[in-house]
Amino acid sequence: MKLWGGRFSKTTAKLVDEFNASIYFDKKLYKHDIIGSIAHAKMLGNCNIISKDESLKIIDSLKEILDDIESGNIEFKIEYEDIHMNIEKLLTDKIGDIGKKLHTARSRNDQVAVDIRLYLKEEILNICGLLKNLLITLLKISKDNLDTIMPGYTHLQRAQPITLAYHMMAYFQMFKRDYQRLNDCFDRMDYLPLGAGALAGTTYNTDRNFIAKELGFKNLCDNSLDAVSDRDFIIEFLSAASIIMMHLSRFCEELIIWSSSEFDFIEMDDSFSTGSSIMPQKKNPDVAELIRGKTGRIYGDLFNILTIMKSLPLAYNKDMQEDKPLIFDAVENIKPCLEIFNNMIDTMIIKKSNMKKATNSGFMNATDIADYLVKKGLPFRSAHEIVGKMVLYCLENNKSIEDLTLEQFKNFSSFFEDDISKQVKIKTCIESKVSLGSTSTNNVKLMIEKGKNFVEAL
Numbered sequence: 125m126k127l128w129g130g131r132f133s134k135t136t137a138k139l140v141d142e143f144n145a146s147i148y149f150d151k152k153l154y155k156h157d158i159i160g161s162i163a164h165a166k167m168l169g170n171c172n173i174i175s176k177d178e179s180l181k182i183i184d185s186l187k188e189i190l191d192d193i194e195s196g197n198i199e200f201k202i203e204y205e206d207i208h209m210n211i212e213k214l215l216t217d218k219i220g221d222i223g224k225k226l227h228t229a230r231s232r233n234d235q236v237a238v239d240i241r242l243y244l245k246e247e248i249l250n251i252c253g254l255l256k257n258l259l260i261t262l263l264k265i266s267k268d269n270l271d272t273i274m275p276g277y278t279h280l281q282r283a284q285p286i287t288l289a290y291h292m293m294a295y296f297q298m299f300k301r302d303y304q305r306l307n308d309c310f311d312r313m314d315y316l317p318l319g320a321g322a323l324a325g326t327t328y329n330t331d332r333n334f335i336a337k338e339l340g341f342k343n344l345c346d347n348s349l350d351a352v353s354d355r356d357f358i359i360e361f362l363s364a365a366s367i368i369m370m371h372l373s374r375f376c377e378e379l380i381i382w383s384s385s386e387f388d389f390i391e392m393d394d395s396f397s398t399g400s401s402i403m404p405q406k407k408n409p410d411v412a413e414l415i416r417g418k419t420g421r422i423y424g425d426l427f428n429i430l431t432i433m434k435s436l437p438l439a440y441n442k443d444m445q446e447d448k449p450l451i452f453d454a455v456e457n458i459k460p461c462l463e464i465f466n467n468m469i470d471t472m473i474i475k476k477s478n479m480k481k482a483t484n485s486g487f488m489n490a491t492d493i494a495d496y497l498v499k500k501g502l503p504f505r506s507a508h509e510i511v512g513k514m515v516l517y518c519l520e521n522n523k524s525i526e527d528l529t530l531e532q533f534k535n536f537s538s539f540f541e542d543d544i545s546k547q548v549k550i551k552t553c554i555e556s557k558v559s560l561g562s563t564s565t566n567n568v569k570l571m572i573e574k575g576k577n578f579v580e581a582l
């Protein structure tokens with residue numbers, strides 16, 4: 125007999141039982157479901173909706189059920205459909221009619237909404253912890269590489285010289301925003317739906333504030349219809365997760381390129397690389413590639429929930445049961461990605477001299493030479509054209525700009541003086557970027573300092 129079987133004169137088809145059930149995946153929520161039920165039972169007792177004794181009995185039995193589940197003594201049943209009804213059935217099997225009182229003033233609709241929020245709030249904190257570790261690693265790499273000169277790129281073409289510290293601190297900003305985004309998402313999720321009942325509220329004089337306090341929610345959902353219909357918080361979490369993955373994926377793409385023989389800027393530690401089953405010489409950046417690949421999977425989870433929710437009328441619809449596999453998928457994939465990525469970059473070998481060597485060609489000082497001419501009095505557009513001509517000349521004569529003599533410089537513009545020999549140096553190009561937030565050592569040190577303060581305040 126189903127918990128809701130009274131109105132039915134026939135049993136459900138076995139195929140329907142199997143199809144309708146979510147216990148296969150929502151059993152993961154057993155702890156959150158029990159914690160939510162304990163708070164609900166406490167409230168029912170406090171408000172004299174059930175007796176104190178009944179409340180205590182329910183709470184004790186729920187705790188026993190929790191222990192039993194954790195010690196592997198429970199087998200959930202498909203015929204009880206989901207984690208909520210499986211646990212309620214276990215409870216009524218244990219304590220009979222008293223157990224049947226637990227669902228007073230509650231629906232599975234507000235129950236499932238509270239379970240997912242409890243689960244996600246916990247996981248957001250875990251993910252934030254992993255992000256914090258990554259931020260710490262980025263600060264460390266940056267501090268160690270303040271003077272590691274490398275090309276900065278646009279269109280993946282050498283553009284202007286920068287330092288690796290500067291490059292790492294760019295990612296720091298992204299993951300810092302990711303952290304903040306998750307925090308914001310947590311705050312908006314921190315509203316208790318329990319007490320909403322099926323959709324309209326309940327006829328009992330409940331104390332939702334008490335439950336909120338018990339379960340660690342800062343606020344109550346103001347409207348019960350919204351409380352049971354809302355899955356924005358999942359969409360928001362998956363958006364934040366997708367952005368994190370996008371950042372990881374861009375970073376991975378760079379690391380994959382940088383570890384190619386063509387770049388040879390870094391080498392992954394052996395413990396974070398794999399070999400080829402046929403080519404004995406190969407060392408592949410599989411880990412970075414897989415993180416890049418898993419990005420698609422998490423975007424998929426986001427699109428999945430967006431599509432599920434797209435045209436659902438208020439309030440609860442069974443479609444919403446499909447939210448859980450994708451939430452679990454995203455959480456279970458993003459966590460190892462963050463942890464492994466962090467260890468991978470922490471252990472990678474940085475080939476400083478190759479990075480520096482790559483700035484020797486590609487005319488990376490061209491913009492600085494144009495700026496030099498501007499400071500000597502030329503309009504920028506004219507300076508740009510002169511330096512463009514110099515680059516063309518050098519390309520045709522297989523030279524770099526720093527090979528030119530002062531006389532040759534002067535052939536292009538009489539504004540060149542002998543201080544140009546210092547300006548063409550890559551190191552000078554970097555250090556003369558004086559604007560706030562630029563690649564010069566002083567500015568990067570400021571960024572690192574600010575970054576350190578951010579992490580320390582977390």
Ligand code: ARG
Binds near residue numbers: 444
């Ligand atoms: N297993 C359901 C879910 O995950 C629980 C809520 C069921 N509510 C209902 N009215 N059928 O969505």
